[in-house]
Amino acid sequence: MTAICLVGIGKIAVDQHVPAIAASDHWDLAATVSRAGTVHGVSAYTDFDQMLDERPDIPVISLCLPPVPRYDYAAKAIAAGRHVMLEKPPGATLAEVDALDNMAQAAGVTLYTTWHSRMAKGVAPAKAWLADKQITGAHINWKEDVRRWHPNQEWVFAPGGMGVFDPGSNALSIITEILPIPIHLCSADLHVPENRDTPIAAQLKWTENVTGDFDWRQEGPQSWDITVETSAGPLLLHDGGDRLIIGGKEIAAGNSREYPALYDRMAELVKTRASEVDVSPMIHVADAMTLGKRMITAPFDF
Known part of the structure; x- marks a missing residue:
């Protein structure tokens, strides 16, 4: 199983991401980063930089933050050589998602813009x-x-x-x-x-x-x-x-397996170091x- 860190422990993370990761054969929820939220039994951080410094054993970051702060977190994760999974919509602007795509390609890591529906x-x-x-x-x-x-x-x-x-x-x-x-x-x-x-x-x-x-x-x-x-x-x-x-x-x-299916797809992408970046819904x-x-x-x- 691959260690993953979940950033942003709000409603969508608690309702969808945490259960999907827990039920997966691919992932081990090794850490969380949040100002207030935690997951029982999982190492909790309030500072993202600290988590990146202290946990080089975690190669994958799943970002469940609101769109506006997401770019900075994703850019730091990519710079640290981590694969990144983005909750929808993948960013606040089209230009910043394009920039992250370029960063990920240059770093040789996976970037996955998820659309659960x-x-x-x-x-x-x-x-x-x-x-x-x-x-x-x-x-x-x-x-x-x-x-x-x-x-x-x-x-x-x-x-x-x-x-x-x-x-x-x-x-x-x-x-x-x-x-x-x-x-x-x-x-x-x-x-x-x-x-x-x-x-x-x-x-x-x-x-x-x-x-x-x-x-x-x-x-x-x-x-x-x-x-x-x-x-x-x-x-x-x-x-x-x-x-x-x-x-x-x-x-x-x-009932669909929307979020479990997203994490299955992320596992496939990480395995091949491929990215999947689609901003067509954001264009509209x-x-x-x-x-x-x-x-x-x-x-x-x-």
Whole structure:
């Protein structure tokens, strides 16, 4: 088993990364770095530089920090010769992810930009079915409750936090994976609370008759759905990609191994010292921030 250090012990780390590592035959969680969070029985650090200095036996770093501070940690890890796994979105800007990619290539270490929703059960078969189909349109309906999934996490509404595009990038990672044709953004309406810096909701329009409706204010049942219209009929992905329905028939259903699958893939990449860097979902977020018409809406507080 390979030693790994988990940096940033917040909600996503506790809910997803720690259980995935614990269940894996590839990894041994040898250390954590966090200002407050710890994992029982695991060596805990509050200073990343100290961990790098004291633990040369740990060759792999998994970064679960918010996007803005992530670059500095990743750059230090790469400079120290460590392989790096990045939680989504992989950075606060496209340029910094490109810089990390160049650093990793020069250092001969792995850099993996993870997109966990691509590992959902229905995504691969959806991509395969759409490969030879004529696409006539598609719609993303991605609506959830920020208070439930990001409780009191103020950083999501700060510059670099991406607002509703933090979860929205999950949908974008799926649509960029399954569509056999390229799309680019034509327009966007961004709904920004008057006391915040990033959008809480957005409506997007792309080429090829592709649209998206994102909202972080949905209470009750949550909506993570993608519909693709084709000449052969519609394809529906529900529950964040876990359910695939084609022609009214359920093709795939069940709970996915999203994060375990990410760690399996990281093990493969480290073994061959290969990297996997894909920023296509981030490109659409950046385009939305550039093209988007800002509409000031009611203030939001947790």
